[in-house]
Amino acid sequence: MSTLAPHPAPGAVRVGDWDFGDFPYGLEPLALPPAGQARAGAGHRPVAPAPCEPRRICRELRALTGTGAAAAPLGVPPAHSYDQLFWFRWITGHQVTFALWRLMGRVLEELPRPDAVPGPAAMARLECYTLGYCAMLLYSGSCPRDLYQSLIRPAMFLQHRGFSGTWAPDFAQVRGLMRGRPLPWLPDGRAAGVRAAVEVQQAIHDSVAARLVPNGRSLLQQSVTESPVRPSERTAVLYDNFFMTLRGPVPDADVAAQLLRRLRAVGLDLAVNGLYPLGRDDEPEEEGSGLVADCERRLGPVLATAAAHAADLARPTASAA
Numbered sequence: 650m651s652t653l654a655p656h657p658a659p660g661a662v663r664v665g666d667w668d669f670g671d672f673p674y675g676l677e678p679l680a681l682p683p684a685g686q687a688r689a690g691a692g693h694r695p696v697a698p699a700p701c702e703p704r705r706i707c708r709e710l711r712a713l714t715g716t717g718a719a720a721a722p723l724g725v726p727p728a729h730s731y732d733q734l735f736w737f738r739w740i741t742g743h744q745v746t747f748a749l750w751r752l753m754g755r756v757l758e759e760l761p762r763p764d765a766v767p768g769p770a771a772m773a774r775l776e777c778y779t780l781g782y783c784a785m786l787l788y789s790g791s792c793p794r795d796l797y798q799s800l801i802r803p804a805m806f807l808q809h810r811g812f813s814g815t816w817a818p819d820f821a822q823v824r825g826l827m828r829g830r831p832l833p834w835l836p837d838g839r840a841a842g843v844r845a846a847v848e849v850q851q852a853i854h855d856s857v858a859a860r861l862v863p864n865g866r867s868l869l870q871q872s873v874t875e876s877p878v879r880p881s882e883r884t885a886v887l888y889d890n891f892f893m894t895l896r897g898p899v900p901d902a903d904v905a906a907q908l909l910r911r912l913r914a915v916g917l918d919l920a921v922n923g924l925y926p927l928g929r930d931d932e933p934e935e936e937g938s939g940l941v942a943d944c945e946r947r948l949g950p951v952l953a954t955a956a957a958h959a960a961d962l963a964r965p966t967a968s969a970a
């Protein structure tokens with residue numbers, strides 16, 4: 650399971666120890682600005698950002714993901730238990746996703762008009778963050794079906810029997826883009842890369858859902874006949890609370906720093922444990938599975954590129970500068 654090697658190769662990048670949560674595969678709360686129906690609490694005091702050195706993290710991630718100099722042996726232990734590992738992946742993978750959605754929302758907000766075709770730099774960010782979301786769908790959903798059914802799904806069911814992705818407050822910022830509508834510039838030839846990434850995202854979401862819940866029915870769909878629950882301010886709190894997300898006046902520089910810290914932890918986890926440490930449940934060949942396999946192969950470069958874009962925005966936090 651471990652990639653520990655006895656001696657570092659010459660020129661190898663020395664990647665620091667695990668520094669996220671209170672122990673390897675531990676969790677941290679995420680602080681985000683209000684979004685969708687999620688409001689900031691009255692009198693909320695922003696959480697002090699955890700240490701973040703953007704450039705160092707990018708260098709380490711390039712080494713960890715094989716897109717830069719090799720990484721020296723890692724001092725990160727395998728997870729204490731698979732429950733711990735996959736719980737970390739479910740919560741942290743979602744937190745990374747929320748931060749990516751926020752940064753995508755920022756790119757869209759910065760367009761001079763909603764129908765303006767984004768310039769090349771904005772387009773590159775949208776494509777890269779969408780692919781980052783694809784990577785997180787795979788990462789969050791990398792557990793075996795049994796573990797999803799015995800640990801993760803029951804926890805969401807206990808939070809609310811109709812728990813649903815439609816409640817994700819930050820998704821409001823990107824729903825038009827992710828559903829392939831109604832952004833007027835999306836059919837433009839210059840948006841081909843973004844359109845392809847959105848298509849990959851739909852294929853991966855469907856593939857992960859089919860693998861983990863073969864009958865394909867979400868908790869919301871199962872509960873809808875007995876207690877239909879539409880997204881509201883209350884469901885936003887239930888959702889945020891499950892994924893340890895706080896709302897307050899958080900600047901995007903701090904969102905980017907929190908994203909980088911999580912990407913580093915994800916990079917360490919993947920380098921030590923691989924994407925499917927307990928194997929991948931078999932699934933029949935389906936349309937789009939080529940897109941999924943391709944994303945699995947490109948996971949490392951996608952994470953390193955997303956980190957590089959986020960690092961342009963992140964400000965080093967005081968204790969790390």
Ligand code: HEM
Pocket residue numbers: 743746785786787789790812813814815816817820824828854857858859861862865866867868869870
């Ligand atoms: C891996 C992490 C996952 C993420 C980040 C995620 C995210 C989302 C989001 C954002 C939506 C809302 C789409 C919209 O409003 O247009 C959604 C809807 C949905 N998701 Fe997922 N999803 C994940 C895993 C799953 C799994 C494992 C299933 C298996 C059942 C699933 C089934 C569904 C279904 C059926 C919907 C439609 C709405 C509903 O019935 O709740 N998703 N998901």
